[in-house]
Amino acid sequence: MNKDHVDPLPQGNPTGPAQPVGAEERKKDENWRQLTESEKKQYAKNVLEDLKKCRKAIDEAITHEVVRKNAGLKMGYGLCDRGCSDLDDLTCSPITGEEVCSKCLKQDFIQDIMKLYKKYGLSIAHDSGAGTFIITDIDDRLVNWMKNAELED
Numbered sequence: 001m002n003k004d005h006v007d008p009l010p011q012g013n014p015t016g017p018a019q020p021v022g023a024e025e026r027k028k029d030e031n032w033r034q035l036t037e038s039e040k041k042q043y044a045k046n047v048l049e050d051l052k053k054c055r056k057a058i059d060e061a062i063t064h065e066v067v068r069k070n071a072g073l074k075m076g077y078g079l080c081d082r083g084c085s086d087l088d089d090l091t092c093s094p095i096t097g098e099e100v101c102s103k104c105l106k107q108d109f110i111q112d113i114m115k116l117y118k119k120y121g122l123s124i125a126h127d128s129g130a131g132t133f134i135i136t137d138i139d140d141r142l143v144n145w146m147k148n149a150e151l152e153d
Contacts, residue, residue: 075099106151113146 035043075090081098088101095108117123123142125134136142 080104103151110146110149114143117143117146 032040075092076099077087077089078099079087080090080101080103082100082104084101084104088103090099090101091105092098093100093105093108095112098104100108113124117138121138122135123138124146125136125139125142126145
């Protein structure tokens with residue numbers, strides 16, 4: 001490739017004549033030309049995977065924002081997005097953004113509590129006899145107690 005190589009301007013661009021390509025662009029062009037077809041295909045696959053990851057991250061960010069805005073909103077009456085068989089008043093789950101029944105929402109609540117147990121190494125114990133709960137070190141018995149909580153209708 002000679003050093004006078006030029007890239008033409010896109011059609012309809014009125015900014016003037018074609019500009020010389022810089023050394024960095026020439027090097028990239030030479031490197032690309034030296035790749036085998038197999039290497040070019042692999043490169044294209046890698047770029048596509050990177051684009052998919054970016055798209056997924058964008059989708060997750062958008063979903064998170066929608067969930068954050070709608071968390072806890074009453075969504076109407078119908079079937080739970082998780083396939084529960086009972087018709088119920090639906091609420092937007094703050095975890096997933098799904099329209100869920102009250103039972104699934106309560107299960108999400110318990111899952112959040114379990115995450116807090118692990119995060120802080122603490123758990124909630126049964127009331128102290130004076131009508132209050134006790135916060136104590138995490139304990140398997142207390143974890144199971146919370147997991148088996150009755151989900152009131």
